Amino acid sequence: MSIRDPENADVRREAVHGLPAWTYDNSELLSLEYERLILGTWQVACHQNDVPNPGDYMVFDLMRDSIAIVRDADGTIRAFHNVCRHRGAKLLDGRGTLRRRLLCPYHGWAYALDGRLAGVPAESTFPGLDKNCFGLNTVEHEVFLGFVFVRVAGEGPSLAEMWGDYAKLIEPYRPETMVGVRPMIDQVWNCDWKTAVDNNQENYHIPMGHPGYHRMLDSGMGGFGNSFGIGGSVSRHKDRPSPNWVERMYQDLAPKVLTHLPEEKRSTWQFFSMLPNHGIDVYPDSMDFFQILPLGQGRCQVRLGLYGQADDRREMRVLRYLNDRINRMVLAEDRWLSERVQKGLRSHGYNPGPLSIYEDGVKELHDRVRAACPVTTLTVAPAPGTVAARDAELAAAG
Structure with a gap:
């Protein structure tokens, strides 16, 4: 208050x-x-220790947008739009731990923990597909006071500047x-x-x-x-x-x-x-x-x-x-x-x-x-x- x-x-x-x-x-x-x-504006998604280990994830849902907070194989926290680049299916729900990949439940497109598109079933049926162009879209994020904040659109001051x-x-x-x-x-x-x-x-x-x-x-x-x-x-x-x-x-x-x-x-x-x-x-x-x-x-x-x-x-x-x-x-x-x-x-x-x-x-x-x-x-x-x-x-x- x-x-x-x-x-x-x-x-x-x-x-x-x-x-x-x-x-x-x-x-x-x-x-x-x-x-x-x-x-x-900056929105808190979770605490960094809600995703303590590689493969851990937590989903932050807004009114029309969903963000996945993922700890990648190197221990880096990443933030992605929680949506498949193929047909838009929501990828993850809640929180949990991934073995190695994020797998789309619709057609099985697979993404590495760092967001790269790693696998496409029946890839030969997509003429000219360049997997490098279809990794998960990232979301701006900062870790501040232990919390993971995301800013979905726009730009502005950092959290450290704001809090002073x-x-x-x-x-x-x-x-x-x-x-x-x-x-x-x-x-x-x-x-x-x-x-x-x-x-x-x-x-x-x-x-x-x-x-x-x-x-x-x-x-x-x-x-x-x-x-x-x-x-x-x-x-x-x-x-x-x-x-x-x-x-x-x-x-x-x-x-x-x-x-x-x-x-x-x-x-x-x-x-x-x-x-x-x-x-x-x-x-x-x-x-x-x-x-x-x-x-x-x-x-x-x-x-x-x-x-x-x-x-x-x-x-x-x-x-x-x-x-x-x-x-x-x-x-x-x-x-x-x-x-x-x-x-x-x-x-x-x-x-x-x-x-x-x-x-x-x-x-x-x-x-x-x-x-x-x-x-x-x-x-x-x-x-x-x-x-x-x-x-x-x-x-x-x-």
Whole structure:
């Protein structure tokens, strides 16, 4: 959950409002957002240790695109469009280990782990076929803070440039050596992807929406952010023990179990956001990524992977069990809140209200949406079938 510091000298003084309600429930706009805000930005696919050995793969599915992350025979991580170059069949699903090749389930075209087309059944029936021209299409990728990110289309700054010095806040936890500590959560929420991201961009709702966090953490409303859309906030355990036994036990155990961390870090929770649709949360015992992807009109996909240092101590297992209980409740609360907002956005009685300075992370997201899709500046939805054309008109008008 990311916010901006209201004490900052550059804080805005004017009133601002969010996006109009129609922009949260329009399939034509969703297509534009997918092309301009998702495919052209860095998207986390997995952790590098989700594919630790040669032949290991993991598939990352977006709304219309599928990416295969593969560790090749030399141990190099590669990213490919997960589609056969022959007739377009999807090659892989889920995660697993390949022996030597990726084999198309349709006609048996075979690809080496580095993407080269290695075999074609009945090759003589393809006159003039040059296998060198039909390897798997690659996808731009970077490994950053241990995570494998892909950028399907377009170009822009590297992840290191975007994060800058904020990465130093995470590096002491050695994220590159972490491993998955439980299966990835993958959910479908009945709300627009922006509704869910809005919720993740501010701490204003914590006292009301997340009573557990409010009981155990000193969650300030202020935070930090930069021009690349990286923002965050820092929370610490309250001195007063929580009345809830799960939260109270975590507060008590963390400083005793996590002796490899500096004392202050044992009670510190850090929440980062990466626009347009990511969160990275660093807990004393583990670290997660939180990703919100468009899935369809009024629906989004939420992926959450949790990672930590390999540690089989009983007390660490207990600590992570407590963390999981706390944050599964937070996830359920966020889902309930986001789906409740989505229902309200469809009401004829709603017009966008003013945004608090505590919600400037929401404002930043909305500014990016307006810049990428000028049609979202319209207070009333264009007639069905005309959204793309109206967007083009507004873009041409400047």
